[in-house]
Amino acid sequence: xxxxxxxxxxxxxxxxxxxxxxVFARRWNNYGIVDVVWAYAFGLLAIFYAASxxxxxxxxxxxxxxxxxxxxxxxxxxxxxxxxxxxxxDARYQAMRVLWAANFGRKMGIFFQQQAFSVVIxxxxxxxxxxxxxxxxxxxxxxxxxxxxxxxxxxxxxDSQLAAFKKNPANAGQVCDVGLWAHSRHPNYFFExxxxxxxxxxxxxxxxxxxxxxxxxxxxxxxxxVTGVPMAEAQSLRSRGDAYRAYQQRVSAFIPWFTKKS
Numbered sequence: 001x002x003x004x005x006x007x008x009x010x011x012x013x014x015x016x017x018x019x020x021x022x023v024f025a026r027r028w029n030n031y032g033i034v035d036v037v038w039a040y041a042f043g044l045l046a047i048f049y050a051a052s053x054x055x056x057x058x059x060x061x062x063x064x065x066x067x068x069x070x071x072x073x074x075x076x077x078x079x080x081x082x083x084x085x086x087x088x089x090d091a092r093y094q095a096m097r098v099l100w101a102a103n104f105g106r107k108m109g110i111f112f113q114q115q116a117f118s119v120v121i122x123x124x125x126x127x128x129x130x131x132x133x134x135x136x137x138x139x140x141x142x143x144x145x146x147x148x149x150x151x152x153x154x155x156x157x158x159d160s161q162l163a164a165f166k167k168n169p170a171n172a173g174q175v176c177d178v179g180l181w182a183h184s185r186h187p188n189y190f191f192e193x194x195x196x197x198x199x200x201x202x203x204x205x206x207x208x209x210x211x212x213x214x215x216x217x218x219x220x221x222x223x224x225x226v227t228g229v230p231m232a233e234a235q236s237l238r239s240r241g242d243a244y245r246a247y248q249q250r251v252s253a254f255i256p257w258f259t260k261k262s
Contacts, residue, residue, distance in 0.1 A: 001052045006127065010045060011120050017041060018116035022109055031108060032082045032090040036075050038115050043071030045123045053130025055206075059137070063129045063202065066148055070195055073152070077159055091235050092227060122196075122219070125203035125212035132206035144202030151194030154180070158187040175240050175247045183256040185247065186232060189223045190254050229253060 021037045046067035050060040082090070089097075100107040161179040165171050180187035196216040203209035222228060233253075236244045250260045 001054075003127070003131070006049070006052055007120065010048060010123070011117070013048075014041060014045070014116040014119055015113060017044075018112045019109075022112040025112075026105075028086075030082065030086050030089050031093040031096070032085075034112055034115055035090070036079045036082060038119065039071055039075035039078055041071075041116075041119045042123060042126075043068040043075075045119060046071070046126045049123070049126045049130040053127075055130050055132040056135050059132055059134075059141070060130045062145070063126055066145070066202075067126060067199075070148070070152055073156065074192075092231055122215050125199045125209065125215055128203050128206045128209050128212060132209075134205070138205035140205040141202050144198045144200070144204075146198075147201055148195055148198030151191045151198055154191035155188055155195065158191060162188070173240070175236070175243050177247060177251065180256060181251075182259055183252065185251050185253050186223075186229055187256055189228050189232075190256060193220055193223055224254065 018034070018037065018041075021034055025031045025033050046064045050064035053060050096108065096111070097104060158180045161181060162176050165176040165178060165181075184190055193216065196219045200209075200212055200216045203212045224230075233244075233248075240247075
């Protein structure tokens with residue numbers, strides 16, 4: 001299947017998926033569900049690219065499996081978070097309701113379609129990998145798998161450590177500073193970025209794979225300056241106050257590092 005047709009099918013299908021998600025979110029009155037669908041959508045996209053790709057079968061199967069494992073883990077984690085807080089909506093979407101109050105429905109509908117488009121753009125490495133005709137694995141692909149695996153384990157560990165901390169009633173109102181959270185204020189975001197570095201490294205062994213550098217760079221920008229660290233830090237400062245300010249002074253914001261002495 002020609003590349004442009006593949007991209008067109010993927011774009012139309014994802015636009016339909018996110019349009020349906022928007023209708024459901026309105027009825028459920030919780031727009032945080034878009035995060036869940038966004039995560040799951042990558043697995044669906046990777047399967048489509050692998051099934052329609054013309055490249056070496058083992059490579060197509062491997063990248064589809066990698067993306068699906070990451071996609072299902074992240075999507076399921078987000079689902080439990082959204083479902084557990086419902087009907088209380090994520091702070092980001094509460095802020096959007098206020099900011100876009102004058103024309104909320106239309107702007108949120110556009111936002112959902114932007115999420116669909118972002119999946120197509122960020123899925124570029126999966127498309128290029130699925131079309132790589134080489135019949136053996138390149139060293140960069142092996143490096144990519146290794147980096148992806150370390151990142152997946154790190155992100156899973158960070159999420160589980162935070163969940164365990166919150167589950168303990170004795171920690172109510174306190175700042176999580178155990179395990180990975182003692183070395184990074186956002187280890188989950190750091191390892192999420194590393195997952196995309198792994199996908200990029202894998203793609204670099206494919207023709208034009210270097211162009212997918214836009215993916216880890218885009219994810220890094222979003223995490224550091226848009227929906228990741230800034231919003232999480234603002235929420236933590238509102239809920240934890242001086243305790244979180246002290247935590248900010250001791251612990252690296254993103255890259256895990258040595259803890260500073262108080």
